[in-house]
Amino acid sequence: MTIVREQAIHSQDELLQALRRRGYRVTQPTLSRDIAALGLIKTPSGYVAPGDLAPVTPIASWPDRFESTVGEFVKSAVAAQNLLVIKTIVAGAQPVASAIDGAGLDGVLGTIGGDDTIFVAMSDDGAARALERRINALIGRSARRAAR
Numbered sequence: 034m035t036i037v038r039e040q041a042i043h044s045q046d047e048l049l050q051a052l053r054r055r056g057y058r059v060t061q062p063t064l065s066r067d068i069a070a071l072g073l074i075k076t077p078s079g080y081v082a083p084g085d086l087a088p089v090t091p092i093a094s095w096p097d098r099f100e101s102t103v104g105e106f107v108k109s110a111v112a113a114q115n116l117l118v119i120k121t122i123v124a125g126a127q128p129v130a131s132a133i134d135g136a137g138l139d140g141v142l143g144t145i146g147g148d149d150t151i152f153v154a155m156s157d158d159g160a161a162r163a164l165e166r167r168i169n170a171l172i173g174r175s176a177r178r179a180a181r
Contacts, residue, residue: 041079048080099136102129103171110168112161117153119168126151138164 036055042048045064052059059067072083106125111118121129130146133153140160145152155161 037073037080037082038085043079099132099138100171102132103168107168107172109172109174110165112155112158112165115155115157115161117151117155117161117164117168119151119153121149121151123149125149140164 036042036048036051040051042051045061045068048068049059049061049064052064068080073080074083075081106121106129108120108122110120119126119129126146126149130144130151130153133141133144133151140156140163142154142156144154153161153164155164
């Protein structure tokens with residue numbers, strides 16, 4: 034593990050050569066088993082020892098992501114029975130649909146996102162109207178203004 038901590042090793046062949054330079058005589062099959070036994074992980078920047086990986090933390094929680102994505106991309110939201118139609122800026126529908134799907138919002142059954150329009154299937158009319166009000170409040174619009 035010292036070798037992969039001291040220098041970037043991008044392939045088993047590079048590791049084999051580094052070991053040989055240090056006087057170790059290892060065959061390719063033995064090296065492959067040793068890499069697995071040590072738990073070395075191949076990353077785009079080379080092999081990494083398991084304890085050397087930084088913990089992955091999400092940039093934002095899903096509720097935060099929902100609110101920030103809606104605020105950034107959404108132009109309006111209008112409920113039509115149990116369907117919510119959301120208009121976004123061009124190319125904004127996919128990130129918003131993904132944020133809605135991931136946020137675990139009450140009554141959301143699923144989304145279909147195009148380029149600038151999202152259809153949100155809701156469990157009932159009341160859930161659609163509640164999400165319409167929430168989204169329009171986040172973007173600073175009243176439901177009546179959004180329908181225009």
